[in-house]
Amino acid sequence: MEPTVVIGVDSSTQSTKALAVRVDTGEVLARARSPHTVSEGGRRETDPEVWWQALRTTLEALSAHPASAISIGGQQHGLVTLDASGEALRPALLWNDVRSAPQAEALVARFGAKHWAERFGSVPGASFTVAKWAWLRENEPAVAAATAGVRLPHDFLTERLTGQAVTDRGDVSGTGWWASDTETYDDAVLTTVGLDEALLPRVLAPGAPAGTTLPGLPLPPGIPVASGTGDNAAAALGLGLTPGRSALSLGTSGTVYTPSTNRPTDPTGTVAGFAGAHGGWLPLACTLNCTQAVDKIAGLLSLSREAVEPNRTITLLPFLDGERTPNLPLASGTLTGLRHDTTPGHILQAAYDGATYTLLAALDLVLAVDDRPSDEPLLLIGGGARGTAWRQTVRRLSGRAVQIPDADDLVALGAAAQAAALLTGEQPTDIAARWGTSAGPVYDPIERDEAALESLRAALGTT
């Protein structure tokens, strides 16, 4: 008998990754990837049609494994504006587009950071959808006026599969217009930014299906489609994370998170108080400059990614895109401590250190939400987790044990677990645990490099 198969998708910043997964064992039967294009210069935009074509391409590549259910995980926060026929009115404004920083600042000033933290769980920065919508209204009022539907990236794709305008609790918690204390859209914020609630998708109850597949897609028609969620919430499901078990993701963004039972309410804005896709909370900190920033610096130095040398004097803050943690959207990169004996390898190691430090500093705040200090190994995921220099840097600056799951594409696996949950009635985290998705080598703690940490604290003015 043919095994039951589900498809899990990660539509992230740089690419779409899709997996065909056996429901009984979690075996990945086939995988496909299709790249995205992101605009450069001061803009970070992608045409949602690029995501849709990438999704179709990957689904066609998996068509030898007919699926019984599917789910889409996607990059968080992006603003997709649709006309009445469901076509995008302009490219999506992505999470790492910092042009919306002044609008975020004005929104924080309007309601106060304390109110944002207590009612929404997060103090919005430039990444949050609400700031992007406010930017659009100020800078492209004709587009805002013509908008008939506002979606997050994974909502847009789910709607293309099902015809349903829906979202999930996890990703809607990164918009800035969904209040985490009442789990409803917030009238005061929507009024302030001139957005009619009728333009927003319906928020599904945890575990509720989005609908079934429409005919004419590279999928069997009529199969159930799960709610999907943001990529970090999907990876949390894909790893089977439970409170106190934390993950650090090294992708275009750097993120660090752990599920919590307490609702996060950090008024400093360092910890975003996201909701878990299937219940609970997902306190998270995110940086804008991670693998791409370090790759860029390696490229400038004409070095391979791994050509690091132990660094003693250089401090590099790799804020090439501005930064979100710390909240410095207009910052640029800085390099200090150059000497005659400085080598390119020293500078590259300093770039890894700078990109890793703020994430590790935020991990303590993330774990503090449940007041549950944990010495369980930190799970390292995302494209960067494949690199030795990244692994060593995290070990040296954290002093923690680190575990590298053998499984790739944890976001897509989490989406697959959501899809499987529709068929089996289990919780996605239980499915992921059954599939053994977090299994992989554990690296023992090594002594923390206090000198490097001290230099970074000094450079950031946090000593």
Ligand SMILES: Nc1ncnc2c1ncn2[C@@H]1O[C@H](COP(=O)(O)OP(=O)(O)O)[C@@H](O)[C@H]1O
């Ligand atoms: N072997 C490797 N070593 C280090 N970094 C890697 C390796 N392979 C891929 N990467 C990094 O992974 C990044 C992509 O990671 P990914 O998690 O797929 O990003 P995203 O989800 O943001 O699209 C690239 O920017 C690249 O720098």
Ligand SMILES: O=C(CO)[C@@H](O)[C@H](O)COP(=O)(O)O
């Ligand atoms: O903005 C956030 C989290 O709040 C980012 O983590 C995005 O969700 C993009 O993720 P990647 O494409 O880097 O995985």
